[in-house]
Amino acid sequence: MLTMRPFDERGAWGAKQKKEYILDRDGNKSYDPKKRQYKCKSIPATDWNEQTKAEEWRAAWAGLCNQALEQYGHAERIDHRSYERQGIDQIPTVHLGVAASAMEKRGIRTERGDLNREIEVTNQKLRQLKARISKLQKWLKEEQENTEPPTLADYIQGILSRRAREGKSQVSQSLYNLKDAAKMLNFLQANNIMDMAGLDEKFKSMIGEQLDIQHKLKPIERRLGTLKKHIEQADIYFKYKGKKKLTEAEQILFTAAKDYLKGVMNGKTTIPTKEWKAEYAKLTAERETLNRRYLALKGEVKEAEQIRKNVYSILRQEQREQQSRRAQDMER
Secondary structure, three states: OOOOOOEOOOOOEOOOEEEEEOEOOOOOEOEEOOOOEEOEEEEEOOOOOOHHHHHHHHHHHHHHHHHHHHHOOOOOOOOOOOHHHHOOOOOOOOOOHHHHHHHHHOOOOOHHHHHHHHHHHHHHHHHHHHHHHHHHHHHHHHHHHHOOOOEOHHHHHHHHHHHHHOOOOOOOOOOOOHHHHHHHHHHHHHOOOOEHHHHHHHHHHHHHHHHHHHHHHHHHHHHHHHHHHHHHHHHHHHHHOOOOOOOHHHHHHHHHHHHHHHHHOOOOOOOOHHHHHHHHHHHHHHHHHHHHHHHHHHHHHHHHHHHHHHHHHHHHHHHHHHHHHHHHHHHO
16 A cells, blocks of 8 residues: 655655646637536646556565565565466465454365365366476487387387297286287377377377366366355345344445455446356366366376387387397307
8 A cells, every 4th residue: 555645855745636727729728618617637646556556566565575585594485476477387376364264274164265275286286297297208308319219000010920929928027918019009000100209299299288278277267266256245245235234244244245246347237146157157067077188188198108118118128139139140
């Protein structure tokens, strides 16, 4: 909160604003016959009430706080920017407020507290997904550096056919069995993967879909939080509206809900509770669909990861056996 009045050189309050007359084309004062006075407009004495200043005040406050934290040896720092502007893939929680915070401390669950807990679960999923993607990308890079990409479909089939003729039903006891081999070949054929580059591209596609779900979930979660608060305040408003006698606590809740709705109605006179609830139901269903797809992708990525490891293991063992055969031929 800042005063809109300036200080003069003596430290006394100055005028909040000044009056400026509106002039006509000839530079003369314009007279308003209805109001019976000259037309004028108010000019603020300072620019402290401009919206562009809010960023400046918040940045300055963050800087002063961080100076104090550093001065007294604290490692924590604050940032006035939103998570999105900071590049942090995290959904912000909603403000509990005094009443809800007190209830949560006493062990009473509240709607806002439940929403924050849902947001924390989603944030945990996002962190796990980000860590898994980072691990996969690192593994892909290492494998690409250590292995040349051979042709897959015919080559793998040829290895399996040769081993079947030799009576070797598996590459190694711990690597894979015939069922795993069939699953691997079915995966390569179903996705039309003919070489290692194609397998890598399939991985990138699956990872890209996971990231797309992540980006879609964030605005949905934010909008659900907003709608939940709208609906909550509307319910409180209609609950106490028309009630003849309100207790002090009820009056406080009713007034707060009324002020809140006034701030989000944008001049409208009818509270669109029905529209809010319909949008909330639609977004909830969309979130559930995305979460189901996310869980399905999680299993698919895990299976594809194991298939890719098996492919590389087969190729490496085949390479070692080829080197061993060449060494034996040279000895002969």
